[in-house]
Amino acid sequence: MYSSAPETTKPCSTYGYCASCDTTHILGEGNARSHCYDLMKILDTEKRIDFVNTIKDPKFSTDYLFGPARGQMFGILECSKSNGDIVILKAFSCQYDGEWECEGWCPPLLDTDQFYTVLPTRDAEIKATGAQINQLEKHDPARRELVQARKLLSQQFMRDIHNMYTVHNFEGHVKSLHESYIGTGGIPTGCGDCCAPKLLNHAAQLRLKPLGLAEFYWGKENQSGSKQHAVFYSCCEEKCQPILGYMLCGVKND
Ligand SMILES: [Zn+2]
Ligand SMILES: [Zn+2]
Structure with a gap:
């Protein structure tokens, strides 16, 4: 389950056991945390997530995150192209007020x-x-x-x-959620909808090389109090770790 104490200082770690390599693949945060701080600043000043658009859509206001729906996770993956150019990918967890997609953010696996x-x-x-x-x-x-x-x-x-759901990895493999999930029992609701899977799936599709990933919570603290505003967290054990080993397979760490 989730760690009870907020991981304020611990660096984010994105990892999971890969059955085909019989090892745990790990992606550290690299420079992603500083890009997250930049994103936090934008969220703080713009108070919306559709800030790349000139026309504001009220449904993408961040007021939603401070209301009864409470906050959600946001994440950044720093990647490089084959020519060395840096690409910054952003994702929000699950749906944003019922919306799966928003301009400037990674699409879902769904x-x-x-x-x-x-x-x-x-x-x-x-x-x-x-x-x-x-x-x-x-x-x-x-x-x-x-x-x-x-x-x-x-x-x-x-x-x-x-x-x-279609799940891509860095070996160029594509699997269904059922095939990529290695946990026991049924696939939990929301599996594949966290930031890390969205970011990695999109990067794999674009053939980018992941360099670092960090995720933070934004908005009113969650019901159990385990997630606090502007605090960083590693990938979750229940929904993410059982698919992340497969998803991170093929990431070459220098
Ligand atoms: Zn998760
Ligand atoms: Zn592997």
Whole structure:
């Protein structure tokens, strides 16, 4: 699980066990932390994440991070091109107020076109079953069956969503989330949606060489208090480490 104490001073480390190399691949923070401080300054002054656009979209205001939804993670990956040019990639974790994409930020591993095509139908099915459940008495055996049916629908939907993820690594391999996940049990919700997987996936697709990665939390502290505003954290154990070994495979550390 997550470390209880904020890792204020510890450098960020992005790592995971790689089954094909039988070793743990590690990426340090390099210069990424200083780029994060630059990003924090921008977030502080601009108070929005769509700052590359001239027209402000209210849904990308950072007020959202200080409200009931609370904050989220932001990350930077410093990379180099084959000619040595430095490229800075940015990512926010999960969705930003329901949005998967925002100009200037890495896209998700999820195929959003596919996701939005399937979402309304599957959502409607689950909601319709919920409505049927609510019409029945608590001890009605038919109700229990429907509750079970809804659970199966949700699980199937989750599996379908996971199948819409494509995970690239630096060996040039492409796998599904199921193939790249080495944890025990089912794939946790939000796996692949943290900053590190988004950053590495995008860098691998662009054939960039990762030099350093750092992630920090921005906004109102999370419910459990384990994540604090403007504090840096290493990759998470539950969702990230089980895929990061595969994702970091092929990163050449000089
Ligand atoms: Zn994570
Ligand atoms: Zn490997």
